[in-house]
Amino acid sequence: MSRIAATFDRLRAEGRTALIPYITAGDPHPDCTVAMMHALVEAGADLIELGVPFSDPMADGPVIQKATERALAHGTSLAQVLEMVETFRQKDQDTPIVLMGYDNPVEAMGYAPFALRAREAGVDGVLTVDMPPEEAVDGYLEALAAEGLDRIFLVAPTTPESRLQAVEAEGSGFVYYVSLKGVTGADALDVQDVAEHVAVLKRRMNRPVGIGFGIRDGERAYEMARLGDAVIVGSALVREMESMVGAPCEQVTARLKEALAPFRAGVDRADREQSS
Amino acid sequence: MTIDYSQFPDTRGHFGPYGGIFAPETLMAALEELKQQYHTLKRDPQFWAELDADLRDYVGRPSPLYFAERLTEAWGGAKIYLKREDLNHTGAHKVNNTIGQALLARRLGKTRIIAETGAGQHGVASATVAARLGLECVVYMGADDVARQAPNVARMKMLGAEVVPVTSGTRTLKDALNEAMRDWVTHVDDTFYIIGTVAGPHPYPEMVRDFQAVIGREARQQILEKTGRLPDALVACVGGGSNAIGLFYEFLPDEEVALYGVEAAGHGLETGQHAAPLCAGRPGVLHGNRTYLMQDDNGQILGTHSISAGLDYPGVGPEHAWLKDIGRANYVAVTDEEALDACRDLTRLEGILPALESSHALAYAKKLAPELGAERMMIVNLSGRGDKDMKTLAAVEGFEY
Numbered sequence: 037m038s039r040i041a042a043t044f045d046r047l048r049a050e051g052r053t054a055l056i057p058y059i060t061a062g063d064p065h066p067d068c069t070v071a072m073m074h075a076l077v078e079a080g081a082d083l084i085e086l087g088v089p090f091s092d093p094m095a096d097g098p099v100i101q102k103a104t105e106r107a108l109a110h111g112t113s114l115a116q117v118l119e120m121v122e123t124f125r126q127k128d129q130d131t132p133i134v135l136m137g138y139d140n141p142v143e144a145m146g147y148a149p150f151a152l153r154a155r156e157a158g159v160d161g162v163l164t165v166d167m168p169p170e171e172a173v174d175g176y177l178e179a180l181a182a183e184g185l186d187r188i189f190l191v192a193p194t195t196p197e198s199r200l201q202a203v204e205a206e207g208s209g210f211v212y213y214v215s216l217k218g219v220t221g222a223d224a225l226d227v228q229d230v231a232e233h234v235a236v237l238k239r240r241m242n243r244p245v246g247i248g249f250g251i252r253d254g255e256r257a258y259e260m261a262r263l264g265d266a267v268i269v270g271s272a273l274v275r276e277m278e279s280m281v282g283a284p285c286e287q288v289t290a291r292l293k294e295a296l297a298p299f300r301a302g303v304d305r306a307d308r309e310q311s312s
Numbered sequence: 313m314t315i316d317y318s319q320f321p322d323t324r325g326h327f328g329p330y331g332g333i334f335a336p337e338t339l340m341a342a343l344e345e346l347k348q349q350y351h352t353l354k355r356d357p358q359f360w361a362e363l364d365a366d367l368r369d370y371v372g373r374p375s376p377l378y379f380a381e382r383l384t385e386a387w388g389g390a391k392i393y394l395k396r397e398d399l400n401h402t403g404a405h406k407v408n409n410t411i412g413q414a415l416l417a418r419r420l421g422k423t424r425i426i427a428e429t430g431a432g433q434h435g436v437a438s439a440t441v442a443a444r445l446g447l448e449c450v451v452y453m454g455a456d457d458v459a460r461q462a463p464n465v466a467r468m469k470m471l472g473a474e475v476v477p478v479t480s481g482t483r484t485l486k487d488a489l490n491e492a493m494r495d496w497v498t499h500v501d502d503t504f505y506i507i508g509t510v511a512g513p514h515p516y517p518e519m520v521r522d523f524q525a526v527i528g529r530e531a532r533q534q535i536l537e538k539t540g541r542l543p544d545a546l547v548a549c550v551g552g553g554s555n556a557i558g559l560f561y562e563f564l565p566d567e568e569v570a571l572y573g574v575e576a577a578g579h580g581l582e583t584g585q586h587a588a589p590l591c592a593g594r595p596g597v598l599h600g601n602r603t604y605l606m607q608d609d610n611g612q613i614l615g616t617h618s619i620s621a622g623l624d625y626p627g628v629g630p631e632h633a634w635l636k637d638i639g640r641a642n643y644v645a646v647t648d649e650e651a652l653d654a655c656r657d658l659t660r661l662e663g664i665l666p667a668l669e670s671s672h673a674l675a676y677a678k679k680l681a682p683e684l685g686a687e688r689m690m691i692v693n694l695s696g697r698g699d700k701d702m703k704t705l706a707a708v709e710g711f712e713y
Binding site: 090091092093094095096097098101105108113114115138139140141142143144145165166167168170171189190191192193194195196199214217218219222224 | 324341497597611
């Protein structure tokens with residue numbers, strides 16, 4: 037069983053919702069990324085989503101765009117991101133890691149060489165924003181599956197039910213529900229709308245549902261934890277890094293833990309209410 | 313084996329290994345709807361009749377095919393015919409496509425259109441059709457391009473469009489495309505994205521090609537009427553590649569007609585300061601399709617340079633990538649300097665001021681003419697006029713503007 041499936045199984049048995057923080061690898065500095073990953077686990081992360089910087093992040097809002105530019109200014113490459121995961125794994129063999137990014141850096145490395153190196157480094161799943169199931173059949177899925185990596189796909193508010201079958205058939209690990217029409221970090225979360233869509237997903241798909249995009253504070257994390265199996269927090273954490281450029285890694289990790297705390301509290305509150 | 317070019321792209325939007333739909337999930341349903349609607353309309357004679365009437369009465373088509381006698385004499389070789397897309401309403405080929413997509417937007421019931429633009433020609437053409445159809449229009453334009461294409465920015469504003477300068481990334485066309493995609497993801501319910509070139513996710517490369525193919529259909533008929541035979545070569549500049557595919561498409565089955573797509577070599581291919589993905593790039597995925605890209609070893613997209621804002625783009629339409637691989641078209645590149653020389657030649661010899669984009673096609677024609685010799689003839693696509701480039705040209709020539 038994959039580390040991702042095992043984690044969701046354990047959390048479900050404990051009646052808990054997963055908290056999945058996202059950070060952009062290499063931001064604010066590549067030397068801090070591994071320490072930041074450990075800090076996230078200490079602050080209550082159940083899985084980690086690690087962003088692979090790409091020069092043209094067309095699905096991301098300004099916060100993650102700027103983080104990407106900071107990371108690329110330090111030359112952060114996909115190969116280096118895999119090295120960061122490998123270093124992280126020396127101390128942490130339990131926390132699943134999902135790489136999130138765009139296709140071109142993966143394609144430049146080659147799907148099969150990438151999958152092999154990702155598995156060896158200790159990556160558990162891959163989410164490629166501009167790789168829908170329709171295109172993934174040309175080598176991408178096969179390469180990831182051959183190395184036992186989970187293939188995570190997005191489902192959006194605009195996704196018709198007719199597409200869910202392909203997402204279920206080609207994907208694995210969990211389903212990432214994009215909670216709004218917009219880019220990452222947008223301010224347009226509609227709880228009722230998410231509730232309706234997630235209910236359909238849970239009925240139609242036999243897979244944990246993570247909810248992300250636009251979860252800006254602990255209150256929204258609480259609301260989303262009542263609906264999904266996982267809550268994904270990205271821009272709200274990454275924004276905290278804007279003032280951390282040039283700061284020592286201890287300060288960066290301290291700020292990151294502080295930033296994640298209200299989200300952990302929000303998720304825990306939802307779990308307590310649902311268990312009682 | 314003869315290729316039936318009308319069978320491309322395939323049902324998944326692929327030209328060989330290129331093209332496709334590499335889009336965020338939020339857009340997949342909108343792209344599917346667009347594909348179905350377009351394919352329905354593509355078989356609807358009434359739609360094409362409506363479009364043809366607009367192209368005739370509003371755009372001013374057919375555009376003339378002009379024999380440039382003095383230019384031919386000066387360049388000493390093959391006869392040069394110019395396809396005068398610069399004479400279209402709004403001053404370039406771009407309007408052929410925006411008229412078509414705007415009709416589609418109206419059929420889909422969209423009330424707002426967005427567009428990206430480099431040189432501003434596509435932005436102007438989009439703002440123009442939006443004004444005519446009473447649609448809201450937002451144009452994304454790299455902040456650097458806003459500065460160097462001021463006349464077109466002013467025109468777009470006069471037409472009632474909102475021009476949004478894009479300051480992320482390299483502040484040019486590729487970043488304008490990213491920003492337009494972000495807008496579309498956010499406003500997908502009421503917004504139609506008019507892509508200006510034969511790139512982007514399926515069905516855009518097919519749709520934009522079909523709308524621009526009028527250039528080649530007319531040119532083929534015009535050259536037969538004037539000379540009684542097909543040309544030996546076609547020459548067109550390639551940024552995203554819409555004017556080139558528009559000229560080439562009708563001639564693809566005519567294997568005896570050589571096709572030349574001319575990319576921007578900027579300061580020279582050897583300097584890395586250029587915008588020539590077909591000549592000096594390799595395949596990858598950007599902006600919804602697989603194609604040749606300018607990228608580094610890690611798959612990051614590289615900044616580009618061209619004196620012409622409309623060619624300053626690190627990718628190219630997927631059909632061109634495929635035509636290159638199968639050897640049906642040749643892709644070459646000329647430098648900023650060569651383009652400027654050709655621009656001067658046409659202006660002084662024929663009294664036609666070409667856009668800096670189109671000047672790249674002319675510059676290659678200048679090299680090709682003596683190679684082909686006086687018995688041969690070629691059609692050069694004069695894709696746009698140069699009024700918008702006066703600021704750049706004045707700075708180069710050293711006079712006040």
